[in-house]
Amino acid sequence: MDANLYDEFGNxxxxxxxxxxxxxxxxxxxxxxxADAEMDDVGDEDMEDGPQIETAVVLHEDKKYYPTAMxxxxxxxxxxxxxxxxxxxxxxxxxxxxxxxxTFTEDELPETEYNIEYLAxxxxxxxxxxxxTIAGHLAHGKTSLVDCFVEQTHPKIRxxxxxxxxxxxxxxxxxxxxxxxxxSPLSLIMPNTRDKSxxxxxxDTPGHVNFSDxxxxxxxxxxxxxxxxxxSEGVMANTERxxxxxxxxxxxxxxxxxxxxxxxxxxxxxxxxAYFKLKHIIDDLNSIISTFSEEEECAISPLLGNVCFASSLxxxxxxxxxxxxxxxxxxxxxxxxxxxxxxxxxDMYFNSKTRKFTRKPLVSTSQxxxxxxxxxxxxxxxxxxxxxxxxxxxxxxNELGISLxxxxxxxxxxxxxxxxxxxFFGNHSGFVDMCVxxxxxxxxxxERKIKHVYSGPIKTExxxxxxxxxxxxxxxxxxxxxxxxxxxxxxxxxxRVMSGTIYSRQQVKIMGENYxxxxxxxxxxxxxxxxxxxxxRYRIEVNRxxxxxxxxxxxxxxxxxxxxxxTNVSGNDEAYIFRPLKFNTISSVKIAVEPHNPSExxxxxxxxxxxxxxxxxxxxxxxxxxxxxxxxxxELYLDCVMHDLRKMxxxxxxxxxxxxxxxxxxxxxxxxxxxxxxxxxxxxKLTMIAEPLEKGIAEDIxxxxxxxxxxxxxxGEFFQTKYDWDLLAARSIWAFGPEVNGPNVLVDDTLxxxxxxxxxxxxxxxxxxxxxxxxREGPLCDEPIRNCKFKILDAIISDExxxxxxxxxxxxxxxxxxxxxxxxxxxxxxxYFFVEVQAPADCVSAVYTVLAKRRGHVTQDAPVPGxxxxxxxxxxxxxxxxxxxxDLRTHTQGQAFCLSFFHxxxxxxxxxxxxxxxxxxxxxxxxxxxxxxxxxxxxxRKGLSEDVSINKFFDDPMLLELAKQDVF
Numbered sequence: 001m002d003a004n005l006y007d008e009f010g011n012x013x014x015x016x017x018x019x020x021x022x023x024x025x026x027x028x029x030x031x032x033x034x035a036d037a038e039m040d041d042v043g044d045e046d047m048e049d050g051p052q053i054e055t056a057v058v059l060h061e062d063k064k065y066y067p068t069a070m071x072x073x074x075x076x077x078x079x080x081x082x083x084x085x086x087x088x089x090x091x092x093x094x095x096x097x098x099x100x101x102x103t104f105t106e107d108e109l110p111e112t113e114y115n116i117e118y119l120a121x122x123x124x125x126x127x128x129x130x131x132x133t134i135a136g137h138l139a140h141g142k143t144s145l146v147d148c149f150v151e152q153t154h155p156k157i158r159x160x161x162x163x164x165x166x167x168x169x170x171x172x173x174x175x176x177x178x179x180x181x182x183x184s185p186l187s188l189i190m191p192n193t194r195d196k197s198x199x200x201x202x203x204d205t206p207g208h209v210n211f212s213d214x215x216x217x218x219x220x221x222x223x224x225x226x227x228x229x230x231x232s233e234g235v236m237a238n239t240e241r242x243x244x245x246x247x248x249x250x251x252x253x254x255x256x257x258x259x260x261x262x263x264x265x266x267x268x269x270x271x272x273x274a275y276f277k278l279k280h281i282i283d284d285l286n287s288i289i290s291t292f293s294e295e296e297e298c299a300i301s302p303l304l305g306n307v308c309f310a311s312s313l314x315x316x317x318x319x320x321x322x323x324x325x326x327x328x329x330x331x332x333x334x335x336x337x338x339x340x341x342x343x344x345x346x347d348m349y350f351n352s353k354t355r356k357f358t359r360k361p362l363v364s365t366s367q368x369x370x371x372x373x374x375x376x377x378x379x380x381x382x383x384x385x386x387x388x389x390x391x392x393x394x395x396x397x398n399e400l401g402i403s404l405x406x407x408x409x410x411x412x413x414x415x416x417x418x419x420x421x422x423x424f425f426g427n428h429s430g431f432v433d434m435c436v437x438x439x440x441x442x443x444x445x446x447e448r449k450i451k452h453v454y455s456g457p458i459k460t461e462x463x464x465x466x467x468x469x470x471x472x473x474x475x476x477x478x479x480x481x482x483x484x485x486x487x488x489x490x491x492x493x494x495x496r497v498m499s500g501t502i503y504s505r506q507q508v509k510i511m512g513e514n515y516x517x518x519x520x521x522x523x524x525x526x527x528x529x530x531x532x533x534x535x536x537r538y539r540i541e542v543n544r545x546x547x548x549x550x551x552x553x554x555x556x557x558x559x560x561x562x563x564x565x566x567t568n569v570s571g572n573d574e575a576y577i578f579r580p581l582k583f584n585t586i587s588s589v590k591i592a593v594e595p596h597n598p599s600e601x602x603x604x605x606x607x608x609x610x611x612x613x614x615x616x617x618x619x620x621x622x623x624x625x626x627x628x629x630x631x632x633x634x635e636l637y638l639d640c641v642m643h644d645l646r647k648m649x650x651x652x653x654x655x656x657x658x659x660x661x662x663x664x665x666x667x668x669x670x671x672x673x674x675x676x677x678x679x680x681x682x683x684x685k686l687t688m689i690a691e692p693l694e695k696g697i698a699e700d701i702x703x704x705x706x707x708x709x710x711x712x713x714x715x716g717e718f719f720q721t722k723y724d725w726d727l728l729a730a731r732s733i734w735a736f737g738p739e740v741n742g743p744n745v746l747v748d749d750t751l752x753x754x755x756x757x758x759x760x761x762x763x764x765x766x767x768x769x770x771x772x773x774x775x776r777e778g779p780l781c782d783e784p785i786r787n788c789k790f791k792i793l794d795a796i797i798s799d800e801x802x803x804x805x806x807x808x809x810x811x812x813x814x815x816x817x818x819x820x821x822x823x824x825x826x827x828x829x830x831x832y833f834f835v836e837v838q839a840p841a842d843c844v845s846a847v848y849t850v851l852a853k854r855r856g857h858v859t860q861d862a863p864v865p866g867x868x869x870x871x872x873x874x875x876x877x878x879x880x881x882x883x884x885x886x887d888l889r890t891h892t893q894g895q896a897f898c899l900s901f902f903h904x905x906x907x908x909x910x911x912x913x914x915x916x917x918x919x920x921x922x923x924x925x926x927x928x929x930x931x932x933x934x935x936x937x938x939x940x941r942k943g944l945s946e947d948v949s950i951n952k953f954f955d956d957p958m959l960l961e962l963a964k965q966d967v968f
Contacts, residue, residue, distance in 0.1 A: 100487040102171060102173075102486065102487075102488055102647075102648055103170045103171055103172070103486055104171075104537050105170070105538065109538060111154065111155060112155075112189075113154070114197070119533070119540065120540070120542055126441055126547065127441045127443060129199045129549060130199070130200055130201065130223070130439050130441065131222045131496070131548075132200065132203070132223070132224050132225070132226055133202075133203040133205060133219055134205060135226070135227055136227055136229060137228075137230070137239045138179070138207035140207060141228055141230065141310075142205065143166050143180055144312035145228060145256065145258060146184075146186065146202060146204045147166065148316075149188055149431075150186070151315065152190070152427050153188045153189065167536055168184035170182075179208060180205070181640055182483070183205055183214045184203070185201065185534045185550055186201075186204070186534065186536050187200070187202075187540075190427075191429055192429050193429040195429075200435065201222075205218050209237075209241070209900070209901040210633045210634040210636045211633075211637065212242070212245075212585055213615065214616065216583050217480040217581060220249070220478065223251065223252060223445040224254060224438065224440070226254050226255070226256050226434075227239065227243055228258050229285075230258060231278065232266065232866075232867060233867070234281050234284065234865070234867075237901075241901070243288050243292075247292045247293045248292070248584075250452050252438055252440060253289070253300065254307070254434050254435065254438050254439065255285060255306065255308065256309075256431070257278060257308070258312055259311060259313065260278075260378075261314055264379055267867060269866055271375040271379055278309075280865055286300060302344075302345045303320070303346070305437055307319070308431050311421070314421040315421060316422065317430055317431045319433060321337055321430065322430030323344070324338075327373070344369050345370050349361045349368060393409075397420070442469050442547070443469040446468065450463065453478065453578050454498075454579070455579050456574075456576025461474065462476060462499070462572060462574065470547060471499075471500065472500070473499045474500050474571070475497075475502060475508065476498040476499045477495045477551070478495050478496050478498055478578040479493045479560060479563055479566060480494070481495075482560065482613045484614060491560075491613055492554050493553050493556060493557050493564070494551070494553075495566065497545050497547050497548065497551055500568075501544050501547065502528065504543050508527075508569060509523060509525055509572075510556055510559055510565075511567065511577050512560065513563055513564070515577050526556040526559070528554070528555060530554045532554075533549075533550075562580065563578065564577075565577040582704070585633055585902045586831075586902050587617050588631070588831040588902050589631065589635070589661055590631045591629070591656050591659050592623075592657040592941075593608075593630055593655065593656055594655050595653065596655055600650075600652045604652060604654060607649035607650025608628065610649040618630065618632055619631040624942065624943065625941075633901070633902070635659070635882065635885075660879070660938075660941070661830065661878040662784075663781065663830055663934060664783055665778035665780045665784070665829070666785065666786050666788060666829050666907065667690050667692055668692055668824075668825045669691070669825040670689060670690070670691040670692075671688075671690050671820045671821075673823055673961065674688075674794075675823060676794070676955075677816035677955055678955055678957070679808040680808060681803055683798035683803040683804070684763075684803070685794075685796040686812055686813060686816045687792070687794035687795065688790055688817060690788050690790050690820040690824040691788070691824060692788065693744070694723050697743075697745070697787075698744075698786060698787045699743075701742070702741055706718050707741075708740055708741075712731045713731070729749065732747050733745060733747055733748075734746045734767070734771075734792075735768045737775040738784060742784075744786065744789070744790065745788075745790070747790070747791050749792055749793055750792055750794060750795060755795050756797065759797040760792075762801075763797055763804050766805075766810050766813065767810075768813075769810050769813070770810040771817055774814040778818075779821060779953060780828065780912055781939050782939075785821065790817055790820065815953055815955075822950065822953065826913065827907045827911075828935060829906060829907050831878040831902055831904075831905060832876065832878065832902075833875070833881050834901060835876050835900040836871065836898065837897070838897045839870055839872065839897070841863070843892040843893075846888075846896070848872075850891050853887075854881070854884060859875065885898055908934060909931060911931060912931040912932050914932055915947070919933050950962075
C-alpha cells in the first residue's frame, strides 16, 4: 500500500481505484457521504463544548468501509496518531496468557496396586487406619523412605538408576534445592506380614531444623511418629529435639534406623562392629526417652517390634519379625516367627550342634544371633553383587530363588543391588507391622489425643463423640495446615476429622484461634467445596470423609490464618476450639521488607497475608515506624519465605533490609525505690517494684507446665513447692504477661490492713491490661520484657467508679511498671543459637576459629562412634550467626556441615543506660558496650528517640523523689 495516497489521519486522498460497480459498493458510498454530511453539520460552537474529535475514515484497496472512532466508541473519543512506536520490540503486541505453576502434579490418577474405590471404602473403618508422621534429622532419608512406599503401591513409578524420585517434594523449589520445605501427606494401602491391608496416612516432614514448625503441624494430626535415623551418623541434635517434642505431644514413638548400607559400603565395619553401632543408637534413644518421658513402657527395642531397619537407597526394610518370617517361609523351619524374632537381638547365641539358642557364647568367636542370622547374610549379599558379579552372582540368586532377566544382569552395580534387594526382601510389610502394632488407631488413641488437643470439657456430647471417634456424631475437624493451589491464588486446608463426617457442599462453622464461647467474633460460616484424599502429587476426590481420617478441603481458607476448628453450623453451640500449635522453637530472626515500587504496597501486603498462612511459625507485623517486618526461625527459613513472597504470592520486586534479631528486656536486681504513679485525674495512685524471677519459672510458664487458668490453691501449691514462694505471694498471682503464657508475673503484694481490697479488685482488669501492655513493649527499645516479677505494694483507688475507669488506670499501670523496671538495673537479652557442627578431625581447629570470631563458645567436642567424623556442639549469639554456615564451609573447604536453632536467652554484656559510652559508627564495639550499641541501633531502626527518656515514664512527684535519692 502506497503511503502517499493517504493523509496524516489515514484518509484516502489518491486517485479513484478501479473496481467493478456493485450494489454493495453503492451502499457503502452513500454511507460515507452521510457521515461526511453529519460532520459538516457540526459547528464550531458545538465543538468548543467538548474535546476536539479527530476522525479518520480509512479506505482499503478494496474500498471496504471502516467506521470512525466516534461511530465505534461514541462522542468524546480522541484518536491519537503516534509517529513512533513506544512499545519495545521484546514485548509482544498481544500478551500470551500467563500460566502459573509451582508444583509437580499428575494429570490423571496413576495406576495403583489397589482399587481407588477400595481405599475410599476402608475410610469407614478407623481400626484399619494409622496416622503416622515420618520425622528425623536432615538427610537421614525420610523422603527416600516414602519413595519406597510409593514405588510399592504404584507399580509404574519405578526408578532403576538409583536417582531419588523425591515423590513427596511437590514444590519446584524443593526439587531444585534437594530439601523438603513443606509437609507432604499421603494415604496408601499397604499390607502387613499377614497380608492384611491398612490405610497408612503418612506425613513426610522436613528434616532441616528451621522447618520444625512443619513437624509440629504434622504431629497434631498424627497418633504416632516414625523417627528416621541415619545408621552412620546416629542420634543428632534435631533427632533429640524431635523425639522430645513427640513425647510432649503424647505420640507413640517408633524408630527406623535407615541407611544401614552405609555401614557396609562406606564405613566398611565388620558385622560385629555394625551390631554395636546399631545398639549404641538404640541405647542413646532410650536414655533420651527416659529423660523426657514419665512412662517406663516407652522404651524402644527391636525385641518389642518398635524398631525397623532399612535402606531407602536400595529399597528394603525389615523388622526382626519380618526377617524371621522370611526364614520360616523360605526354609520351612518348625518355629513361629514371633518366637524366632525374640532370639535375634541382644546376647543370644545359636548352638549349631544342639540347634538351640543360649545366652552364653559357646566359644569366644561365637557370633550373636543378630549378626549370624541377619547381618552376615546381608554382608554376603552386598559383597557378592559388589564383587565378581559374573561368576558368583548367578549361584547366589539360584540359592535365594531370585530370577533376573538377561538385561537386568547387565545393570550397573547400584541398580542391580537395588533390584536384588527388592526381590529378596519383598515389600515393606515389616514397617507396616511396626506401625500397626505400636501406633494406635484413631479409635484407640482418641482419648489421649482429645485430652491433649481439645480446649473444652470432655464430658459433653461433643467430647464423648470425639472419644469414641463416632462418624455419626457432631462434626469436629482440626485444621493445622494450608496448601496453596497450583497457581498459588488460593489455599486448600488440611485437617483431621475428629468426629462426625464432613461432606462436600456442606455449610460449616469455622472457628479461629481466638474464638471462645463468650467472644464469637473469630468465627464465620462457610461452604465446603470439594474434598480430597491427598496423595502428594495427585489427589483423589471423594464426597465425604468420616471420623479418624485426614482430609483436604476446598473453599473455606479465606478466614483461616494458622489453625482452625470446623464444626456444624447449628446444634453444636457448646463446641470449643482445638488448641493452637505448640512449637519447640521461636521466630527470633527478623527482616524488614518493602516493595521497590511504593505503589505496589497493597500487592506486598496481600502476599504477606498469604505467605503467613503457609508457614506455621512465621510472624508478619507492622512496626510503629510503619515498616513491615517478617520474623522466622533462621536464614534458610526466611530465604524460602521471601522466594514464595516474591515469586508465588505478590509477583513484585521486594527490597529486604539486613537481618536483625529480636531482643528481650529484663532486670537483674530489685527496684532501688518504690515507684508510684498517679492517674491523670489525681484520684488514684499505684505503687510497684520489679525484681527478677527465679530461674526456671519463665520456661515453665512458656511450656505450659503452669497455667494462669488454674485455681488459686493449685497455683499457690505449684509456686510454693517448686520455687519456695511463701503461700500469701503464691496465691496472690494476678497474671502472666504478655499473653496468657508470657514469661513475667504480676503479684498483688498489698495488705488488707493498708489497702481496700474490694476497690483494688474492682480495677484488677485494668491494672492487668496495663501490665500486659507494658511487658509487650518494654521501655528500652520496645521489645518484650522477660523474666520479671512486678509486685503491687500499695494502691489508692477512688471510691467513685467514674474516677477509676480504664482510661485512667491502664496507662498509669503501664507507666508504673516501666518506672519500677528502669530502677531495677535493666538489661537487654539476646537469643542464643545451639550449633551442631559435623566435620572431619582435621577441620576441628578451623571450626573453633570461626566460632571465636562470632562470640561463640564450644561446649562439647567428641568423635562419632564408628565414624571418621567429629561432632562439635557450641553456642553462638543469633545476631552473630548470619553467614556463619558460609564462613564455616569456606574455612573447612566445604567439609564441615552445621545446623543451628534457638536454644535460650542470655543477657547482653554491658549497661544499656550507660550514657558515658560513645558509639562510633562502623566500628565494632567491645563486649562492655554491646548492650548500649544494640539498644541505640534498635531504637534508631524503629524511629524512636536515641536514648530512653525518664521523663516519659515518671511523674513530677516521682522525679523529685529520684532527685533526693540521686538515682540518676
